[in-house]
Amino acid sequence: MSLSHTLRSDPDFRRGANDMLVFGPGIAAWGLVTGMTMVKSGLSVPLAIFMSLSVYSGAAQLAALPLIVASAPVWVIWAAAFCVNLRFVIYSAQWRLYFAHLPRWQRMTLGYFAADVNLVVFQRAYPLARREPGQVPYYIGGMLTLWSVWQLPSLAGILLADAIPAHWGLGFAGTLAMLGLVYGLINDRSTWTAAAVAALAAVAAFALPLKLNILVAIAAAVTAGLLMEQVERASRRLRGRA
Amino acid sequence: MNAWESALAIAGLALVTLVTRGFFLFPRSEVPIPPWLKRSLKVAPLAALTAVVVPEVVMTQGHFISTWQDARLPAVALTTLYYIWRPGVLGPLLAGVAVYLPLRLALGW
Numbered sequence: 558m559s560l561s562h563t564l565r566s567d568p569d570f571r572r573g574a575n576d577m578l579v580f581g582p583g584i585a586a587w588g589l590v591t592g593m594t595m596v597k598s599g600l601s602v603p604l605a606i607f608m609s610l611s612v613y614s615g616a617a618q619l620a621a622l623p624l625i626v627a628s629a630p631v632w633v634i635w636a637a638a639f640c641v642n643l644r645f646v647i648y649s650a651q652w653r654l655y656f657a658h659l660p661r662w663q664r665m666t667l668g669y670f671a672a673d674v675n676l677v678v679f680q681r682a683y684p685l686a687r688r689e690p691g692q693v694p695y696y697i698g699g700m701l702t703l704w705s706v707w708q709l710p711s712l713a714g715i716l717l718a719d720a721i722p723a724h725w726g727l728g729f730a731g732t733l734a735m736l737g738l739v740y741g742l743i744n745d746r747s748t749w750t751a752a753a754v755a756a757l758a759a760v761a762a763f764a765l766p767l768k769l770n771i772l773v774a775i776a777a778a779v780t781a782g783l784l785m786e787q788v789e790r791a792s793r794r795l796r797g798r799a
Numbered sequence: 800m801n802a803w804e805s806a807l808a809i810a811g812l813a814l815v816t817l818v819t820r821g822f823f824l825f826p827r828s829e830v831p832i833p834p835w836l837k838r839s840l841k842v843a844p845l846a847a848l849t850a851v852v853v854p855e856v857v858m859t860q861g862h863f864i865s866t867w868q869d870a871r872l873p874a875v876a877l878t879t880l881y882y883i884w885r886p887g888v889l890g891p892l893l894a895g896v897a898v899y900l901p902l903r904l905a906l907g908w
Contacts (some may be wrong), residue, residue, distance in 0.1 A: 579887065579888045579889050580888055582889060582892060582893075583888065583892050600805070601802065604802065604805050604806060604809065607806065607809055608809045608812070611809060611810065611812075611813035612809060612812045612813050612815075612816055613813075613816060614812075614816045616851075617812060617815065617816065618812070621808070621812055625800060625805055625808055625809075628800040628804075631804075631807065631808045631811060634808050634811070634812070635808075635811045635812065635815055638812050638815045638816075639815050639818075639819065642815060642816065642819035642820070643819065644843065644847045645816075645819040645820040645822070646819050646822040646823070647840060647843045648820070648843065648844065649819070649820060649821060649822040649823040649824050650822075650823040650830070650832055650836075650837075650840060651840055651841075651843075652823070652824060653823045653824055653830060653832075654837075656824060657829065661824075661825065661827060664821070664824040664825075665817065665821045665824060665825065667824075668817075668820045668821035668824040669816060669817045669820055669821060670820075671820050673844060673847060673848060676844045677844050677845075677848065680841070680844065686837070686841060725900070725903070725904070726870075726899070726903055729855070729871060729874070729899060730892065730895075730896050730899075732851075732852055732855040732856065733874060733875070733878050733891070733892045733895040733896065733899075734888055734892045735848055735851060735852045736852050736856075736875065736878055736879075736882075736891070736895075737878065737882060737887065737888040737889075737891045737892055738848060738888060739845065739848050739849055739852055740879075740882050740886070740891075741886065741888070742844075742845045742848070743845070747842070748842065748845060751842040751845055751846055751849075752845060752846070752849045754846075755845070755846035755847075755849040755850050755853075756849050756850070756853040758850070759849065759850030759851075759853055759854055760853060760854055760857060760858065760863070763854050763858060763861060764861065770850060770854070771847050771850040771851060773850075774846050774847065774849065774850030775843050775846045775847055775850070777846075778842050778843075778845070778846035778849075779839040779840070779842060779843065779846070782838075782839050782842055783835065783839055786835075786838075
């Protein structure tokens with residue numbers, strides 16, 4: 558009671574929650590569709606609820622579903638999810654910057670809830686990528702908000718799977734919400750380049766299994782960024798000499 | 800796979816979430832990350848999001864889009880225009896959905 562009261566009156570916590578809330582409708586549409594898909598692909602309602610609440614990673618859930626339904630060996634299911642989630646390993650290096658001072662169990666608890674949107678919103682609020690006061694309550698505000706706006710629609714989708722027509726294509730609302738998020742992250746030449754390179758790489762490598770095209774896109778964008786940095790440094794050196 | 804095996808598989812998936820998201824948060828001592836890597840990691844979420852969004856828009860069942868009569872294209876166009884007019888998330892999203900749903904439900908695009 559006192560903890561939740563302290564948090565709710567914390568300005569950073571509220572800012573974190575509000576910054577996340579604008580993504581609510583898009584995330585909710587996505588969660589609803591993911592919940593529906595779990596049941597429609599043959600998972601029982603109790604197992605779907607268990608999966609939604611415990612795994613809490615839409616892309617990994619969707620990748621693992623057909624494998625579970627087809628009775629694939631568990632190590633194949635886990636390896637598939639690990640590949641889909643590899644980007645989180647990269648993100649966790651970023652989170653270390655902000656959470657390193659916390660005890661290990663707190664770091665791991667905060668990390669468990671850290672989805673893509675959490676990092677994107679956090680980076681927009683703290684673009685300098687260094688430790689600043691208020692960051693942890695800000696993160697927790699967004700974390701609890703995202704968890705709610707994902708889990709409640711996901712549970713609704715599981716329970717109402719047969720009542721919502723699939724041909725509405727509601728999942729595309731989630732894509733449009735992500736598009737607004739992507740535009741918000743593009744603000745200079747290096748971010749433009751990263752987005753363009755990632756888009757091309759993701760489409761070119763789309764045939765790869767297990768959404769590995771996402772990893773290819775990250776690698777391509779990071780490489781392009783480093784190359785551009787080198788070129789700029791070299792041209793500055795040349796100009797300095799002239 | 801019976802219910803218990805499925806439950807075990809799902810519990811393992813939850814562990815995968817914890818392990819991947821907590822990967823560099825787990826070690827007690829400082830993990831040395833070179834500065835160039837730190838700088839370039841900043842674009843990783845942008846790249847990942849772009850890599851999720853763009854194929855969702857321009858591909859159908861693993862193939863590049865082959866018709867203009869696809870509700871996704873006008874929806875993305877309107878979302879983009881709205882974003883240029885008023886940056887945000889909710890406004891552009893609603894503008895896109897307002898084009899997408901009628902085209903899809905009435906015309907079957």
